[in-house]
Amino acid sequence: MSELVALRIENNIAVITINNPPVNALSHGVRVGLSDKIQAAIADDAVQAIVLNASGRTFPAGADVSEFGRPRETPILSQICDLLETSPKPTIAAVHGNALGGGFELALACHYRVVLRSAKVGLPEVKLGVLPGGGGTQRVPRIVGAEAALELMLSGKLISAKHAHDLGLIDKIADEDVDQAAMSMATDVIAAGAKTVPTRDRIEGFQDAVGFANAVAKQRENKKNDPQPSVAKIIDCVEAAQILPFEAGIAMERAAFDECETGPEATAMRHAFFAERRAAKVPELKGAKLRKIDTIGVVGAGTMGAGIAISCLDAGFPVVLVERDQDGLERGVERIVANYDKSVAKKRIDAATGEERLSRLTGTTDMQDLSKVDLIIEAVFEDEDVKRNVFAQLDAVMKPGGILATNTSYLDIDALAATISRPQDVVGYHFFSPAHIMKLLEIVVGEKTDPNVVATGFKLAKKLRKVPVRAGVADGFIGNRVLAAYRLAADFMLEDGASPAQIDAAMRAYGFPIGPYQVLDMAGLDISWARRKRLAATRAPEDRYVTIGDKICEQGWFGQKTGRGYYIHDQDGGPVENPDVLAIIQEERKLLGITPRSFSAKEIQDRCLFAMANEGARLVSEGVALRPSDVDVVLLYGYGFPRYRGGPMMAADQVGLLTVKNALLSWKAEEPRFWEPSPMFDELIKNGRKFSDL
Incomplete structure (x- = not known):
């Protein structure tokens, strides 16, 4: 399929498929394609229902952020949503992957929503300094009321298909083939002769008028000092959903979006969005031959070492944790166990997951136990003499081709690397405390660090769910x-x-x-x-x-x-x-x-x-940067x-x-x-x- 949006007819059902990899962003070309194909399906007398889906790994994961901050070419997203919602023929969204921002607003404009159980949905626009601009502030409150709508939009968090179903935002959860489930729903809707119910006409969320107003007032008080203009605008627009006609609410949402989009806060947050992605592009990735990382060793079981070990366990790696004496090792293991106990108690993970992660942890006081691991992260006290001593011990036991990463905040890794026989295998990993929570990882490249070691570090950072930034050797690196x-x-x-x-x-x-x-x-x-x-x-x-x-x-x-x-x-x-x-x-x-x-x-x-x-x-x-x-x-x-x-x-x-x-x-x-x-x-x-x- 070469078209950004394709249309096929199957058993009187028009299937409109978005194909704009990698995340099916709703670029101008996609919007034009959607407009043309939706209107063609509506005009075709043989078509009795319309299914909207997407190829690849996800339903549209939002707008094309590169279009933000400049005049939007028509058709804009809200016009596409209007076509879907006012269609005289039933429209069904088949959602897989992540339906975020404009993608979720597309689905909300359809008359029915079928979502794969593993999918997530959300309206994260606040994280870019704007607000939903495709009708989200008007449609969501009509279904779920103000409290849930504001939580969704002000937090910007993704929610599971089950949570969305419980709220009433989706109609059916599919366990396997979501496209087939949507086709089956379309067939059933046609057979039943069901009338379309536009989301704009739904009123479940307005049943408790006082509760709606109270939820708005509560968030307005909670967020009165929030520096982001989009936060107050979201609250105002959700309030408008209850008190204004739908079209007036949409116009208010559009004006609020346009005002926020060009403001300094949104400009800065878009910059941050693109900066993070740009940071992952480093010269060492070109033509790199990644080294295999299946097992990781961590030397030092203090607060930082334990946090690094947890981060690696969370990512699925077996971890060998080394401390110089048994007492220190036991304290380190206790830190790790306590972390998982706390995560289970707070229901961040279930008990079985905690046990499985701990089962991959091996504690030892013998450096020789690191002889087979692929990567060793040294996390001992920030003292050059202490680290030199550890480097010498590791040089004697590490396997050929193993990577030695030093977690240091300031020290010269070139000087450390020069003390052992394998300076090409040495790299700096500057984790931030607490290491299992903080997302930043400075990857410090020494004068003799093998480019493949650098590239492997960036690949590892992704597995650890870290944001990696390349830094040269300097006192304190970048941060x-x-x-x-x-x-x-x-x-x-x-x-x-x-x-x-x-x-x-x-x-x-x-x-x-x-x-x-x-x-x-x-x-x-x-x-x-x-x-x-x-x-x-x-x-x-x-x-x-x-x-x-x-x-x-x-x-x-x-x-x-x-x-x-x-x-x-x-x-x-x-x-x-x-x-x-x-x-x-x-x-x-x-x-x-x-x-x-x-x-x-x-x-x-x-x-x-x-x-x-x-x-x-x-x-x-x-x-250095x-x-x-x-x-x-x-x-x-x-x-x-x-x-x-x-x-x-x-x-x-x-x-x-x-x-x-x-x-x-x-x-x-x-x-x-x-x-x-x-x-x-x-x-x-x-x-x-x-x-x-x-």
């Missing part, structure tokens, strides 16, 4: 180096007059879940302190160095784990500012002769953001950067690169090397380009 710039900008302001709580509040207001000093307390101040001590010998004497963090650590205050850090954590009512830290800050200012000045929330945000974007530009210029969007992916998935801002590079684009550059120059006198704009700013500005163009 932690940008994080260091963020913290340094904050530390300068801390020394110059701002307080930890003020800086944290400003960055939460920008959209981060917590501020930089809250993060430090949570992670442990001793970790960043150890890095500063490690880098002390190479620090340029002319660089400004803020000692406040060091002096806090010298008191033995390492954050949450000691009850004190920038905040006090052992009091009722949550953490409060540590007055002793404020005294340390004040004393430092006196010693340096600094007269404290005030900072607005916007200045705090700008300095932190522009420092991150500048460091990201440097990383791209140095080849392949592209600016990779920096954004790392910050979005690993560091809580607000998705509706798109990442620091996208945020800089939206502010304007000339504005960012001029701000950096205005601060340069305070700290010349830190605030010096990357040469990339001039290159882009003079050519009228942005980071997102690269």
